[in-house]
Amino acid sequence: MKEKQAAVQMRNITKRFGSVLANDKCWLDIYHGEILALLGENGSGKTTMMNMLSGIYFPDEGQISINGKPVSIRSPKDAFGYGIGMIHQHFKLVDVLTAAENITLGLDEKLDLKSVSRKVREICDKYGFEVDPDQKIYDMSVSQKQTVEIVKVLYRGADILILDEPTAVLTPQETDKLFAVLRNMRDDGKAIVIITHKMHEVEDLSDRVAILRHGQFVGDMLTKETNAQEMTNMMVGHAVTLNIERPDPVNPKPRIEVKNLTVRSMDGIVKLDDVSFTANSGEILGIAGISGCGQKELLEAIAGLQPTEKGSICYITDEGKREELLGKDPLEIAEMGVALSFVPEDRLGMGLVGNMDLSDNMMLRSFRRGKGVFTDRRTPKKLAETVVQELEVNTPGVSTPVRRLSGGNVQKVLVGREISSAPTVLLTAYAVRGLDINSSYTIYDLINRQKAQGVAVIYVGEDLDVLLELSDRILVLCGGKVSGIVPGRGATKRDVGMMMTRLGGNKADE
Amino acid sequence: MNNKTKEPLFHIVKRDNLPWYHAWGIRFIAIALSLVLCALVTTITTGENPIGVFGTIISGAVGTKRRVWILLQNLAILLGISLAVTPAFKMRFWNIGAEGQVLAGSLASAACMILLGNKLPNGALIAVIVLAGVLAGAVWAVIPAIFKAKWNTNETLFTLMMNYVATQLVAYYIIIWEVPKGSGTVGIINASTEAGWFPMLGGNRYLLNVLIIAAMTIFVYFYLNYSKHGYEIAVVGESERTARYVGIKVERVIIRTLLLSGALCGLVGVLLVAGTSHTITTTLAGGQGFTAVMVSWLAKFNPIAMIFTSLLLVFMGRGASEVSTVFGLNQAFSDILTGIIIFFIIGCEFFLRYRVSFRKREKAKIAEKGGEQHV
Numbered sequence: 002m003k004e005k006q007a008a009v010q011m012r013n014i015t016k017r018f019g020s021v022l023a024n025d026k027c028w029l030d031i032y033h034g035e036i037l038a039l040l041g042e043n044g045s046g047k048t049t050m051m052n053m054l055s056g057i058y059f060p061d062e063g064q065i066s067i068n069g070k071p072v073s074i075r076s077p078k079d080a081f082g083y084g085i086g087m088i089h090q091h092f093k094l095v096d097v098l099t100a101a102e103n104i105t106l107g108l109d110e111k112l113d114l115k116s117v118s119r120k121v122r123e124i125c126d127k128y129g130f131e132v133d134p135d136q137k138i139y140d141m142s143v144s145q146k147q148t149v150e151i152v153k154v155l156y157r158g159a160d161i162l163i164l165d166e167p168t169a170v171l172t173p174q175e176t177d178k179l180f181a182v183l184r185n186m187r188d189d190g191k192a193i194v195i196i197t198h199k200m201h202e203v204e205d206l207s208d209r210v211a212i213l214r215h216g217q218f219v220g221d222m223l224t225k226e227t228n229a230q231e232m233t234n235m236m237v238g239h240a241v242t243l244n245i246e247r248p249d250p251v252n253p254k255p256r257i258e259v260k261n262l263t264v265r266s267m268d269g270i271v272k273l274d275d276v277s278f279t280a281n282s283g284e285i286l287g288i289a290g291i292s293g294c295g296q297k298e299l300l301e302a303i304a305g306l307q308p309t310e311k312g313s314i315c316y317i318t319d320e321g322k323r324e325e326l327l328g329k330d331p332l333e334i335a336e337m338g339v340a341l342s343f344v345p346e347d348r349l350g351m352g353l354v355g356n357m358d359l360s361d362n363m364m365l366r367s368f369r370r371g372k373g374v375f376t377d378r379r380t381p382k383k384l385a386e387t388v389v390q391e392l393e394v395n396t397p398g399v400s401t402p403v404r405r406l407s408g409g410n411v412q413k414v415l416v417g418r419e420i421s422s423a424p425t426v427l428l429t430a431y432a433v434r435g436l437d438i439n440s441s442y443t444i445y446d447l448i449n450r451q452k453a454q455g456v457a458v459i460y461v462g463e464d465l466d467v468l469l470e471l472s473d474r475i476l477v478l479c480g481g482k483v484s485g486i487v488p489g490r491g492a493t494k495r496d497v498g499m500m501m502t503r504l505g506g507n508k509a510d511e
Numbered sequence: 512m513n514n515k516t517k518e519p520l521f522h523i524v525k526r527d528n529l530p531w532y533h534a535w536g537i538r539f540i541a542i543a544l545s546l547v548l549c550a551l552v553t554t555i556t557t558g559e560n561p562i563g564v565f566g567t568i569i570s571g572a573v574g575t576k577r578r579v580w581i582l583l584q585n586l587a588i589l590l591g592i593s594l595a596v597t598p599a600f601k602m603r604f605w606n607i608g609a610e611g612q613v614l615a616g617s618l619a620s621a622a623c624m625i626l627l628g629n630k631l632p633n634g635a636l637i638a639v640i641v642l643a644g645v646l647a648g649a650v651w652a653v654i655p656a657i658f659k660a661k662w663n664t665n666e667t668l669f670t671l672m673m674n675y676v677a678t679q680l681v682a683y684y685i686i687i688w689e690v691p692k693g694s695g696t697v698g699i700i701n702a703s704t705e706a707g708w709f710p711m712l713g714g715n716r717y718l719l720n721v722l723i724i725a726a727m728t729i730f731v732y733f734y735l736n737y738s739k740h741g742y743e744i745a746v747v748g749e750s751e752r753t754a755r756y757v758g759i760k761v762e763r764v765i766i767r768t769l770l771l772s773g774a775l776c777g778l779v780g781v782l783l784v785a786g787t788s789h790t791i792t793t794t795l796a797g798g799q800g801f802t803a804v805m806v807s808w809l810a811k812f813n814p815i816a817m818i819f820t821s822l823l824l825v826f827m828g829r830g831a832s833e834v835s836t837v838f839g840l841n842q843a844f845s846d847i848l849t850g851i852i853i854f855f856i857i858g859c860e861f862f863l864r865y866r867v868s869f870r871k872r873e874k875a876k877i878a879e880k881g882g883e884q885h886v
Contacts, residue, residue, distance in 0.1 A: 019526055059522050061868070306755060332758030343756070351756050354749040364742065365757045374738045 006069055008033045008161055008192040009054065009085075014063035016049055023049040025216040026063070031161065036183060036193045038207035038224070040236055042437035044407035046216040047196050051163045055087035056080035067161075086154025087163040092146050094138045101134035104153045117156075124155050128185045143292060144175040151182070161192045168202060169434065172291050173465055173498040180206050198437055200229040200243075201466065212236055237439050245445050245470040247489070248453060253281035255317050256457035257303065257426055262312035264298045264481075272298040274481045276312070280457045282319075282425070285448065287472030287489060288461040289497050295481040296461045297346060300428045303459070304343045305331045316341075316426070342424035344416055346431045346461075348408075352415045355404030359385040359396065362403055363418055388417035392443065409440030416447055427451050430461045445471060465494050479504050521869045529863060537862050545855035549848050559838055568848075571833020572826045582829055584717040584787065587724040588779060590821040592796075592803035594724075594731045594814055595775030598768050599652075600804075601735060601812050602748040604659065608670025610800025611677035612651045612773045614793075616780025618681050619647035621791040624700045624707035624784070625688055636707045640785050641778070648777020649770045651677060656769030660762035674800070681793045699789050709786040720786045727775065732814040734771075744768055776800075809856065827852055 009031040016024040024046040031037055041047045052058045054065065056077040064071055067083045074080050080087075094103050101117045118134040125132050132148050141149070147167060154162060164183075168176045183193055183206065197203060203210060204224060211221035212235045219235050234240050257280040264273040273295045280286045288296055301307035303314055305326060314326045316339050326334055334341055349355040353362045363381035371377045385399040392413040396406055403411055412432065420427065429448065433441040448471070452458050462468045468475055472489035477500040484500040529537075550561030573579050592609050599606040620640040627636055655669035690698040701707060712718040735741040747754045747764050754761050783795055802824060810816035831845025 017524065019524075061524070304756075305758075330758055330760075331756065332760075335758065345756065347752070350750055351752045354746055354753050356749055357745070361742075361745075365746065365753070368739055368742050374740070375733075376737060376739050376742050378737075 005032055007031060007066075008068060010064075010066040010069075011050070011054065012064045012066070014050065014053060014060045014065070016046075016053060016058060016061050022216050024053075024060075026218075027213065027216070028218045029211055030221070031192045031194055032209075033160070033192045034187055034190045035208045036187050036195065036206055037221075038203040038210045039194055039196045039213070040203065040210055040232060041213035042236055042439055043409045043435070044215075045213040045236070045437075047213055048165060050213070051087060051165065051194065051196065054080065055085055055163060057087075081157050081159065084158060084160045085163070086157060086159030086161070088147070088150045088154065088165065088167060090165045090169065092150055094146060094149060096139040097137065099135050099137050100132055100141075100149045100152070103138060103149060104134075104156050108157070120156065121152055124152055128155075128182050128189070130182060143170045144172075144179070147171070147179070160190070161194075162186065163194045163196075165196045166198070166435070167195065168197060168199065169463070170292055172501055173494060174502065176202070198435075198441075199464065199466075200232065200438070203232065204229060214238055233438055236437070241439065241442070243438075243442075245442075245467065246449055247471060247473070248449065250281065250284040250473055251453070251455070253284045254319070255279045256282045257459075258313075258315040258317060258323075259299075259303070260313045260315070262299070262302060262314065263310045264295070264302055264307060265310050266298075272481050273302070273309075276478075276481075276483050278476055278483065278486060280426070280459050282457045283452060283455045284473045285452050285458040285460050285471060285489075287468040287475040288459065288478060289465065289468050289475055289501055290478035290484075291501055292463065294478045294501075296478060297430065298481075299478075300343065300345070300430055300459065300461060302327075303426075303428060304341065305329050305334045339426070340422055340424045341426045342419035342422060342428065344412075344419050344427070344429040344432055346434070348411050348415050349404060352419075353403050353411065356402050358402055359389065359394075359399040359414060362414060363388070363421075366418065366422060384418070384421055385414075388414060388421065392417050392447070408435045409437060409443075412436060412440065412444065416444060420447065420451060424451070424456055427456050427458045428461075429458070431463060432460065433467070434463065441467075465497055469494060469497070477501055521867050524866045524868055526864055526866050534863055537859055538856070541855045541859035541862075542852065545852045548855075549851050552847065552851065557838065557840060557844075564834055564838070567834050567837050568827070568830030571837075572830040574833075578829070580715070580717050582825060583721050585825045585829065586822055587717070587720045588783065588787075589799050589802060589806060589825055590817055591724045591727060591779040591782065592776060592799050593806040593810075593817050593821055594727055595772055595779060596800075596803050597731060597772075597807050597812050597814065597817070598735060598741075598744055599772040600807055602744045602765065602768050604656070604748075604765060604769065605667045606652065606655075606670050606769070606772060607667055607801065607804060608652065608655065608673045609776050609803050610796045610798070611670070611674035612648045612776035613780040613783065613796040613800055614674075614677040614681055615651040616644035616648035616777030617784045617791055617795050618677070618684060618780075619777070620644040620707075620781045620784045621688075621697070621700060622684070624789075625697075628701050628706045629704060633706060637709065637785065640707050641781055644781035644784075645774045645777040648775070648780060649773040652769045652773025652776065653766060656766050660765045678793050681791060681795075685791065685793070696792065697790050700784075700791075701789070707785055708789060709782075717787070720782050723778075723782065723786075727778075728814050728818065731775075735812075735814070740764075740767070805853070823856075824849070824853075 007030040011027060011029040014024050014027045027046065027050055029050065039047050049058065053060045054074065056074045056079050059075060065074060066072065072083060074083065095106065101114050101121055104121060105112060105117050121132065121134040130148050130152060132145065132152055138146060138149065167179060171179060187193055195207065207224045209221060209223055210227065210232060212219040212232065214236060230243060233243060260277050262273055262276045263271065266272050276299065290296055298307050302309050303326065309327060316324045316326050324337060324339065345351040360378065360382040363384045364376065367381065368376050382399060388394060389396060389399060394410050394413045396410060403414055406414065432444050436444065448458055448460065460472060469489060469492055474486055475489050475492060475497060476486045477484040477497055479501055482504060484504050487497065553559055553561050553564050572582055592613060596606050596609050620643060623636065623640045623643050627639060631639065651673055655666050655673060658664040658669060659666045685697055688697050689695060709719050735744065743759050743764050746759060747761055751761050784791055788795065806817055806821045806824060809820040827849045831848050835841060835845050
């Protein structure tokens with residue numbers, strides 16, 4: 002391995018944002034014909050490192066070499082010149098254009114869509130992609146869009162590919178397909194870097210892992226010579242346990258009863274179709290489904306944020322009194338005495354105000370309390386201090402704007418506020434999306450504690466492994482319909498995956 | 512390996528929050544540099560001694576007691592309008608209709624003075640004038656607000672158009688009320704009886720205006736920063752989705768805030784007619800509805816900082832017009848000087864947010880950075 006010429010050598014790379022040190026004298030070697038998994042907690046500098054390689058940031062110090070030659074990458078165009086292509090978490094495609102048009106966008110060559118299509122098909126055949134070059138982007142699924150992004154960088158001649166959390170938005174089946182393609186590309190001699198938080202993917206796919214911690218390079222090793230536990234320990238810096246607890250529900254009683262719920266989007270598309278289920282107290286009800294299958298609408302309908310077409314959502318108190326939540330806004334629901342907490346998917350765009358500090362964000366739910374026209378600033382400040390202390394939020398102080406915190410800490414602030422009101426129902430949407438292992442386990446633990454206190458938890462997740470480990474029951478959505486409700490204990494990933502893609506899963510075959 | 516190839520000459524790095532003295536230091540340097548450029552421009556284009564020009568600017572602004580009072584009066588009006596538009600701006604409602612809202616307030620108070628002039632006791636008349644002016648301003652602002660809240664129309668265009676409607680309404684009523692007939696102006700309203708005129712405090716015509724605006728500054732400051740309404744405005748401005756998520760009625764907040772914003776504009780309109788000029792013209796607001804946008808932005812929507820930003824603009828405006836008179840220069844010359852200064856003040860915001868690292872000074876900068884962190 003030592004004699005092999007590294008495709009990319011990054012040496013002593015340092016990058017600062019203000020007083021924050023994102024990368025501190027980092028090293029990294031990337032080889033051709035190898036898949037490298039880049040691991041690290043949130044804020045450990047993985048993405049910053051890759052952004053410097055792809056020309057988005059310029060390093061403050063250090064040297065990058067491509068194939069042994071020192072280079073200076075000043076723009077994404079420079080990066081393409083060196084054969085480096087990055088596939089970002091958020092796709093950068095023009096919706097109204099076709100795949101082929103998006104692929105050639107920004108290139109100086111003469112626009113000849115026929116030859117582009119031919120070349121695209123060649124690339125697809127070579128590596129096993131499935132893309133129709135003439136399909137419009139808005140007609141595509143998330144996984145197809147991702148494929149277009151990958152073909153786009155290949156078309157530009159990239160032989161060093163960087164993928165930032167590519168599987169976050171994919172179903173298990175789509176992930177398998179992506180991995181097959183990546184392996185083909187590796188065998189073709191391309192250098193591939195993948196950033197991910199999912200350990201089983203690292204073990205499954207990569208040849209080598211490199212680990213960053215707090216902006217510093219900790220080490221790299223061959224994947225087959227290590228294991229998830231060792232990698233996690235290196236990422237975190239100390240030993241951690243990798244088990245999600247699942248205590249048995251204590252005295253479950255129906256808490257939320259959804260009946261025949263149908264929701265249409267503004268453009269008249271059916272988002273939820275005749276959905277019925279019951280969520281019990283002291284129980285975690287997992288919701289599985291391909292993204293965009295109505296999960297968001299379901300939670301928002303319960304929280305009073307989504308206009309519905311028909312059906313009913315009943316809240317059942319401990320005494321068995323039933324109250325209709327449908328047609329009420331969040332304020333009216335709270336005034337009815339229903340303690341409903343909601344951790345939405347869009348943390349900074351909905352759950353929190355990014356430009357406000359921690360204390361002001363704590364006030365969002367409670368600022369109306371107290372008489373008089375002025376707000377009480379002391380109680381939220383105390384709450385913020387408590388949350389920071391108990392959930393170990395890493396922040397300079399409670400008067401720091403939340404947008405400056407890293408993803409995991411933002412989520413701790415949001416969850417901390419939502420559970421501080423002693424809820425009886427807790428709705429969470431993708432509570433650990435983009436969070437590193439340590440923060441994720443903190444969140445699982447918090448959710449489990451709520452369950453132990455008798456809260457009815459509805460947990461929308463995307464990582465099937467976690468859903469299967471955490472949930473007492475799993476409701477699978479497929480295209481806005483209930484594909485089935487299965488017990489969490491004993492369900493397999495394959496079954497749930499099948500149910501996500503077709504109604505009823507395997508049973509449809511019989 | 513240490514020798515880099517083709518490293519760019521400089522690159523730009525985002526700063527953390529600066530300590531306040533550092534920030535003000537940068538602003539001070541910017542103003543100093545702008546004055547140097549002003550001096551250069553003055554000398555090159557007119558041949559005058561720049562020191563003499565600056566002296567004239569200062570004496571023009573605060574040279575005599577009367578000039579100080581005029582400065583304060585102009586300051587009060589500009590600051591008042593700036594304060595009025597700020598709640599809307601904080602909500603990201605781009606109200607550029609202050610001009611029209613002020614005029615609507617002026618027109619309503621002028622109408623009361625003319626029509627009810629000698630029919631009511633003076634105390635009651637002043638109360639009616641204030642009420643009518645405030646109401647007119649509020650109505651002028653709430654119309655675009657309702658359209659925005661119900662149908663999400665573009666408030667910038669709508670409020671801008673409302674300015675022209677207000678101007679034309681004033682023009683129409685000036686013809687009806689003109690004194691003497693054919694002059695095309697209203698003249699001084701109730702010149703003999705002074706009915707509806709704001710009383711002089713301690714023999715001073717402008718003191719009452721200044722006090723009212725001072726009270727308004729304190730009110731807006733506390734309203735925005737400490738009241739429940741102020742908090743709702745901030746949340747709606749930052750993210751409507753967050754506001755809905757916590758049960759804030761966004762439509763209601765938009766309408767309520769614009770009622771307030773317009774009412775305050777209307778009040779300034781009253782001060783202009785009943786407190787200062789005692790007449791009404793189509794150019795009574797004099798573009799200050801637009802200047803106020805800049806004042807509010809420069810102060811980052813902080814009412815206290817607005818005192819300084821509006822003072823700067825009024826001071827330069829007054830001083831520069833004196834320069835054109837004394838040196839026999841075109842009025843446009845004062846605008847050029849004011850423009851240069853504002854350009855530097857706005858431009859220095861970039862240096863407050865970013866640091867420029869040069870290639871050669873890299874090492875020194877890092878040492879300096881390390882030093883700063885210890886402080």
